[in-house]
Amino acid sequence: MSLVASGKISALFSLIAVCAAVLVMVRLARRGRVPKIRRLAALDAIREAVGRAVEMGKPVHAVPGVGYLSSGADAAQTVAGLSVLDYTASLCAKYGARLISTNQNPEVLPVQEQIVQQAYMAEGKSAAYRPEMVRHLSPANMSYAAGAAGIIEREEVAANIFVGSHGMEALIMLEAGSRSGAIQIGGTATLTRSMDFAVGTDFLLIGEDIFAAGAYLSNEPAQLASIAAQDCCKIAILALAIIGVVLAVFGNRTLTTILRT
C-alpha cells in the first residue's frame, strides 16, 4: 500500500518544489542577494490615503477581508489583509488619523484587535488606541455589508482600504465609499470578486498582488525573497504549460499523465 494517496504524487512534488524555491531564495537573501520587486501603486497609495484622511479630519476604514483564518484559500488572504491592516494602523497611529476597522468574522476579531492595538503601541501611541476602533458588525455577509456601508456614509470616511478575502459585500461597501468621496484601495485573490474591485476601487491589487503586500510593506529580505520564489514557480508553471500544449498538439499525453499521478 502506497504511503502517498493516489492522484496526489505530482501535487506533493510540486509543493516540495515550491518550498525548496522559497527556502533557497530566503537563504540567498540572508546572504545579501535581496531581490527588488516592482512598485505596487495600491500599497504606495495607502500612505497618501491616510495623509488625506488626516488633512480632512475624517477617519480611515480598513478591513482585512471577511475570510476565515481556519480555511485554506481564505486564510492566506486574511493573513495578507492583516499585514495591510497592521501597516495602515501604524500609519494612522503615527499621523493621528482616526481608524475604524470593521469585522465580519468573529474568528479573526481577536487577531484584528491585537494587531491594531500593537500597531499603536509600537508607534508609542498607546493612549490614542480605543477598543471601539475594531467593531464586529455581524457574521452574516449582507448584514455586515449594511452595517459597514452605514458606518462609511455616516462617518464620511476619507479612505477605504479593503485587502483580503471578500464576498458580495465588497460592492456595497465600495458604492458607499464612492458616495462619501473616499479614496478606495482594494484587492482580493477571490477571482469572482476581482471584477467588483476593478470597477469600484481607485487603486487595485489583483490576485497574487495581495500576497506580496506583507513583503512589500515590511521590506524584510526574507519576505522579498519569497516573492521572487513565487515568480520562479510561475515561470516554471508557464514553461510546463507551453511544453504540455506543444506535446498535446502532436498527440503526446505524457506530461498530462505525469501531472495526474
Added chain:
Amino acid sequence: MPLAISFVVGILMIANYFTTSTLLKDVARNAQTWVVIISTIALALGVANLTVLHGRNIRSKGSNWYLSSWLLFIMYLTIVLGVGLSTSNAFFRLIYDNLYLNPYNAVVTLLCFSTFAAGYRAFRIRSFETLAFLVCAAFVMLTLAPIGEILWDGIPVIGSWIMNIPSVGSMRGLMFGAAVGLIAVGIKTLLGIERGWLGRREKA
C-alpha cells in the same frame, strides 16, 4: 509558541492530505473538530464585542443610542428563543424570517444597483485600455440580453468568444498566480517568515 503550534498543526494537515495513514487522518479529523469548536466559541466573542460597543453607546446616550438598544434587545431575544425554544419553533421562525431574512434579502438586491452604479463610473474612456474594456463589456452585456441577437447576429458570436476565450484564459492565468501566492504565504506562515498576523512588540 504560536509559531510552533502553527507549524506542527500545519504540517499535520498537509501530511493528512497527501498520505493514506489512518492514524494521521484520525488526528487531523480531531484537529478539524477542534477548529469548528473554537470558531463557534469565537461567535461568543462577536456577541461580547457588540454588547460592549453598543452598551457603551447606550450608557453615554451617544448618537442613535436607541438603535443600539434595539440591536441588543433583538440579538439577545433571538439567542434566548433559539436556545430555549429551538430554531424550528414557530415564534423563533416568525422573528427570524420577518426581522432578519427579509431585510437580508433586501440588501442583496442592492447589489443590482451597486453593480450598475459601479459600471457606470467605470465605463469612461480615459485610455486605450478603458476603451477596450467598454467595447468588450458592451458586447458581453448585449450577448446576455435578448436584444443583442435582435440588433445583429454577430453580437452573440463575438460576446461568446470574449467570454469563453480571452476571459477564461485570463482568469486561469490569475488563478495560477493566486494559487502559487497562496502556497507561498502558507509556507511563509509555517516557517515563521510571515508574522503579520501575530502583531508586533512595542518599540523600546
